[in-house]
Amino acid sequence: MAFENLTEKLQNVFKNLRSKGRLTEEDVKTALKEVKMALLEADVNFRVVKQFVKSVEERAIGQDVMNGLNPGQMVIKIVNEEMIALMGSETTEIVMQPGKSIxxxxxxxxxxxxxxxxxxxxxxxxxxxxxxxxxxxxxxxxxxxxxxxxxxxxxxxxxxxxxxxxxxxxxxxxxxxxxxxxxxxxxxxxxxxxxxxxxxxxxxxxxxxxxxxxxxxxxxxxxxxxxxxxxxxxxxxxxxxxxxxxxxxxxxxxxxxxxxxxxxxxxxxxxxxxxxxxxxxxxxxxxxxxxxxxxxxxGDVLSLIEKAQESIDLDEEKGREMAGRMKKGKFDFEDYLESMKQMRNMGGLSSILSMLPGLGIKGADLDSMIDEKQLKHMEAIVLSMTKEERRNPKLLNPRRKHRIAKGAGVDIAVVNRFIKQFEQSQKMMKQFGGGKKGRGMLGGFPGMGGGRFPF
The missing domain is CATH 3.40.50.300 (P-loop containing nucleotide triphosphate hydrolases)
Incomplete structure (x- = not known):
C-alpha cells in the first residue's frame, strides 16, 4: 500500500520523541533530520521537503512547545498540521457551471x-x-x-x-x-x-x-x-x-x-x-x-465510514435485524456470508484495518494475520451447506459435516474447527451484547491466522 515505508519511518521518529520527557533543540533537529530523510526516500520533491522541515522547525523550537507538558506530542501535532497545509488544507471539488448549463x-x-x-x-x-x-x-x-x-x-x-x-x-x-x-x-x-x-x-x-x-x-x-x-x-x-x-x-x-x-x-x-x-x-x-x-x-476512520455507507447495500431494516441477532448471539451462517460480501465491497479486510488508528498493523504483518486462502475455504464451507443448515447450525451432524467437507474440498477437521470457532464467536457476540467483558464484536473471527482477527 501507498506510504507504508514512510509511515513506518515516521512512526519510529515519533516513538523516540514521545519517549523523552523534555525536548532540547538538538532533539528536535535530530528528529527532523530523520523526517527529512524519510520524505526524500518517499520521493517527495527536494525543495518541498526543505521548506516543510524549515516550517516545522520554526514552529517546534519555541518556548510554548519546548516547555510544554508534552513536547513530543506537540511536535507531532505540528508535523501533522504542516503536512495538511502542504497538500492543500482544504478539500477541492470539481467546479460545476451554475443552473442547467453544461x-x-x-x-x-x-x-x-x-x-x-x-x-x-x-x-x-x-x-x-x-x-x-x-x-x-x-x-x-x-x-x-x-x-x-x-x-x-x-x-x-x-x-x-x-x-x-x-x-x-x-x-x-x-x-x-x-x-x-x-x-x-x-x-x-x-x-x-x-x-x-x-x-x-x-x-x-x-x-x-x-x-x-x-x-x-x-x-x-x-x-x-x-x-x-x-x-x-x-x-x-x-x-x-x-x-x-x-x-x-x-x-x-x-x-x-x-x-x-x-x-x-x-x-x-x-x-x-x-x-x-x-x-x-x-x-x-x-x-x-x-x-x-x-x-x-x-488512521482514517471518516473515509472508512463513507466507504461503508457507499458499499454496504443492506437496507436499514435488514441492517437492524442483523445487528439485533449479533447482539443476542443468534447470527447464523447466512449472516456470515452477508458480512463477507460487504467486507469485499469495502476492499477486503486488509483495506478496512489499514484505515483504523492505533492498531499498528500494516503490510506484511497484515498479510501474515489475514489468511485470504483460509477465508475462501471458510466461505466454500458455508456455500456447501443447505439454506436450512446455514440458518440452523444445530442441524450439522457428522454425516452432514462430511458432505459439506466434500463439497468445499477440505478435510472434515477443517469443517469441525470452523464450526467450533463460529460457535465461540456467537458466545462472544452475546457477551458483548449483554455488556459483559469480552473481546467484543471484533473478537475471534474464524479464518484469521495466529492473531485470530476480529469478526
Missing amino acids: TVIMMAGLQGAGKTTATAKIAGKLKTKGKKSLLVACDIYRPAAIEQLQINGRKQEVDVFSMGTDHRPPEIAAEAVKYAEKNGHNVVILDTAGRLHIDEDMMAELQEIKAEVSVHQTLLVVDAMTGQDAVNVAKEFDEKVGIDGVILSKMDGDTRGGAALSVKAVTGRPILYVSMGEKLSDMEQFYPDRMANRILGM
Whole structure:
C-alpha cells in the first residue's frame, strides 16, 4: 500500500520523541533530520521537503512547545498540521457551471496513467450527486480506448459519445456538446489521447479542443507510482495547457507517496481524487487532513465510514435485524456470508484495518494475520451447506459435516474447527451484547491466522 515505508519511518521518529520527557533543540533537529530523510526516500520533491522541515522547525523550537507538558506530542501535532497545509488544507471539488448549463471537463494524461478508467470513475461519482454525464471518446489513435470507454460507460450506466477514428478530436468534442444539449446531459467529460511522453502534438491537440469548445475544468490524471515524474508531468501540463486539478491513480500500488505530498506545493493545483484500485468504484475524494492522518499512522476512520455507507447495500431494516441477532448471539451462517460480501465491497479486510488508528498493523504483518486462502475455504464451507443448515447450525451432524467437507474440498477437521470457532464467536457476540467483558464484536473471527482477527 501507498506510504507504508514512510509511515513506518515516521512512526519510529515519533516513538523516540514521545519517549523523552523534555525536548532540547538538538532533539528536535535530530528528529527532523530523520523526517527529512524519510520524505526524500518517499520521493517527495527536494525543495518541498526543505521548506516543510524549515516550517516545522520554526514552529517546534519555541518556548510554548519546548516547555510544554508534552513536547513530543506537540511536535507531532505540528508535523501533522504542516503536512495538511502542504497538500492543500482544504478539500477541492470539481467546479460545476451554475443552473442547467453544461459543464465540460477535459481529461488529460500520459498513456498508461489510467485516464480512460478515471474518466468513467468521475462520471460515477458525479452520478451519485445527481449529474447526468456524457463520456466522449476523443482518443482516436488507440481504437481500444474507445471500446474501453464504452465498456466502462455501460458498467457505470452513463452514455458514451463516439464518432469513431475518422474525425479530429476538436470536432468530436464540439459535436458531443451539441448532442448533450439535445439529450439533457449536464456534464460532458472528454477522454483525450495520451502519449508515452509529453510532445508538441499532444499539447497542440489539447489546445485545439479548448479553442473549439468551452472547457470549464481540465483534470490531469497522473500515475502515483511514478513518484517525482508524476509531479514533473503535472507541472509541464499546467504550464503548456493549464490544469485545474489532479487525479492520482494507482495509489493502492507499491508507491512511495511522494506525488501526493508534492503536487500541490509544486504546481499550485489541488488533488481532487485518488484512485485506490481497479474497480470503477475505487475512487476517493482527496481530503488533505485524512491523507496526512494515514501517512502519520493515525488512521482514517471518516473515509472508512463513507466507504461503508457507499458499499454496504443492506437496507436499514435488514441492517437492524442483523445487528439485533449479533447482539443476542443468534447470527447464523447466512449472516456470515452477508458480512463477507460487504467486507469485499469495502476492499477486503486488509483495506478496512489499514484505515483504523492505533492498531499498528500494516503490510506484511497484515498479510501474515489475514489468511485470504483460509477465508475462501471458510466461505466454500458455508456455500456447501443447505439454506436450512446455514440458518440452523444445530442441524450439522457428522454425516452432514462430511458432505459439506466434500463439497468445499477440505478435510472434515477443517469443517469441525470452523464450526467450533463460529460457535465461540456467537458466545462472544452475546457477551458483548449483554455488556459483559469480552473481546467484543471484533473478537475471534474464524479464518484469521495466529492473531485470530476480529469478526
